[in-house]
Amino acid sequence: MKLKRTLALLLAATSLVAMVGCGGSGTSETGSGSQGGEDTLKVGAIFESLGTQSFNDDILAGLQQAEEELPVELEYIEVTDIASTANSIRTLIAQGCTFLVIPSSSYRDAMVEVAAEYPDFKFLYLAAAEEGYDNIMSVEYRENEAAFLGGALAAMLSQTGKIGAVLAVQEPLQVRFQYGFMAGAYAVDPDCEVTTMFTNSYSDTNIGKEMATALYEQGCDYVSCFAGACNLGVFQAAQEAGEGKYCLGAATGQFDQAPDKIVASVVKPIDVAVVNVLRDYIENGTFAGGTASVWGLAEDGVTLRYTTMNDELLDSIPQEVLDKVEELKQQIIDGEITVPGTQEEYEAFTASV
Structure with a gap:
């Protein structure tokens, strides 16, 4: 380039x-x-x-x-x-x-x-899904499925029983993350207190830091984020919050941003997907215009990725916690768990659990 x-x-x-x-x-x-x-x-x-x-x-x-x-x-x-x-x-x-x-x-x-x-x-x-336009091919992700695993992990690791998430704007993909994260925590610990905040920005690092700092001060010991550049502020807040305060990243992991704080990340391997879409179009003429593809855990469109830069932090996660997250992942893939992506779905999920 x-x-x-x-x-x-x-x-x-x-x-x-x-x-x-x-x-x-x-x-x-x-x-x-x-x-x-x-x-x-x-x-x-x-x-x-x-x-x-x-x-x-x-x-x-x-x-x-x-x-x-x-x-x-x-x-x-x-x-x-x-x-x-x-x-x-x-x-x-x-x-x-x-x-x-x-x-x-x-x-x-x-x-x-x-x-x-x-x-x-x-x-x-x-x-997001965008149907009805023949020259638009759209992709929607089940961010809520990977967020569910992140929420479950954070709830099981939490020593305070309080966890949080910093999100960007209240659009469908962010709301899916919100309720997926909350549902994952509820599934493993119905008493876990989950607080979510919206920055109303994808780029304001300072607001991300302010909100994460507030969550840590309220007693949260694990804070997830899914807010673009605002995530960098969350990582700064985790560093300044001191011992016993951790976070979850996003994008492709972001582990290098705070190797001693980011335990895991909710990721969307979109780089690989983009290459595959272009390859299919160039080599086969395939273009699914007018339709929306939906990518979740089963399609490897989203996943939970553990830290790759801090073996000590990774080793601090009990094996039973790792096993439980893997069990939940397989249950989602097998259709045994339907992860909520809206408030209505979340309320029905918690009622059923």
């Missing part, structure tokens, strides 16, 4: 958009990959908060891997103003991208708008 292009490139790209009848992309930054030949698929993507080991970084890693392994050329834009999203997508199209990757629900409305303008272009939406 080349370094991010300068503002001059963005202005040039914006001019191209104007030539095809669309406006500029506003406050954005672009990056590009190697130049490809006629048979190269030019892929465009938009991101926010790159460089924070967030979901966006995992998607970018997958796209960069695809660029190395497949006839793919990548262009991407960091969107700093949601209002400019539609024009940012148009900029990528003006640059020759025919396959667009959209990672966040914040971009959903802009994606649908532009997809209607360009029905022959393909859009891969990685934030």
Whole structure:
């Protein structure tokens, strides 16, 4: 991958958009990959908060891997103003991208708008189910299934009987995580007190830290997070909270951010999935437009990953706890446990348990 292009490139790209009848992309930054030949698929993507080991970084890693392994050329834009999203997508199209990757629900409305303008272009939406648009292939995750395992782990490890989670905004994927985490804790310890907080941001590290600090001060000894760059603030709070205070990470693990604090992480191996989707499209012409794929534990779309950077911390987890988490995982895969993803489902789950 080349370094991010300068503002001059963005202005040039914006001019191209104007030539095809669309406006500029506003406050954005672009990056590009190697130049490809006629048979190269030019892929465009938009991101926010790159460089924070967030979901966006995992998607970018997958796209960069695809660029190395497949006839793919990548262009991407960091969107700093949601209002400019539609024009940012148009900029990528003006640059020759025919396959667009959209990672966040914040971009959903802009994606649908532009997809209607360009029905022959393909859009891969990685934030939620979006059906009814022939040129949009969407993916929905059962984050709640992996979060269930994280909640169960935290509840079994807790010495205070209080655990927490710092989330981003109240959109479906975050709510699924919330109730999955709460249900996992309840399944192993109905008396465990679980507190969840929403930062209303994917990028404000300070708010993430403030909320995690408040949770630790309230007695939580394990705090999970699923809030993009806000996770970094949670890790800082865990470090400052001192002995006996731990956390769970997200993304691909983030263990290097706080090796002595992050016991495990709820992860979505999206980098591998992105490569597979592009490979299937390039080699077989497969594109499931108009439909939504759902990836959970059974599909390896989500999982709970234990620390890979601190053997002492890993060894501190009792074997019976590890065994119980594995048992719960298999029960979910086998359909013996249906993990809730909404408040209504959670209330029915706790009633049944």
